[in-house]
Amino acid sequence: MTFSTVKRFIAGVTCPKCSVMDKLRGYSEDGINFRECVACGFKDEMRVVSAPREIQTRVNTAKDNAVHRVDPIKLIDN
Numbered sequence: 001m002t003f004s005t006v007k008r009f010i011a012g013v014t015c016p017k018c019s020v021m022d023k024l025r026g027y028s029e030d031g032i033n034f035r036e037c038v039a040c041g042f043k044d045e046m047r048v049v050s051a052p053r054e055i056q057t058r059v060n061t062a063k064d065n066a067v068h069r070v071d072p073i074k075l076i077d078n
């Protein structure tokens, strides 16, 4: 995957240098993915193939639906 050239925050990612979460921004420059921390100035080239953020999977969605599922009830007015 390749980031946009626009710097965007990567949710749920902790900075490997200062350990602050949600301060990393990912962006692409000349076809290379970079991540930078706005808290400490850390910058790194990302060579990993996997996406840095958690992917919404069918398993996660199904579990959430099960938790929040509400069984319909009938109200009978006598």
Ligand SMILES: [Zn+2]
Pocket: 015, 016, 017, 018, 019, 020, 023, 037, 038, 039, 040, 041, 042
């Ligand atoms: Zn940092």
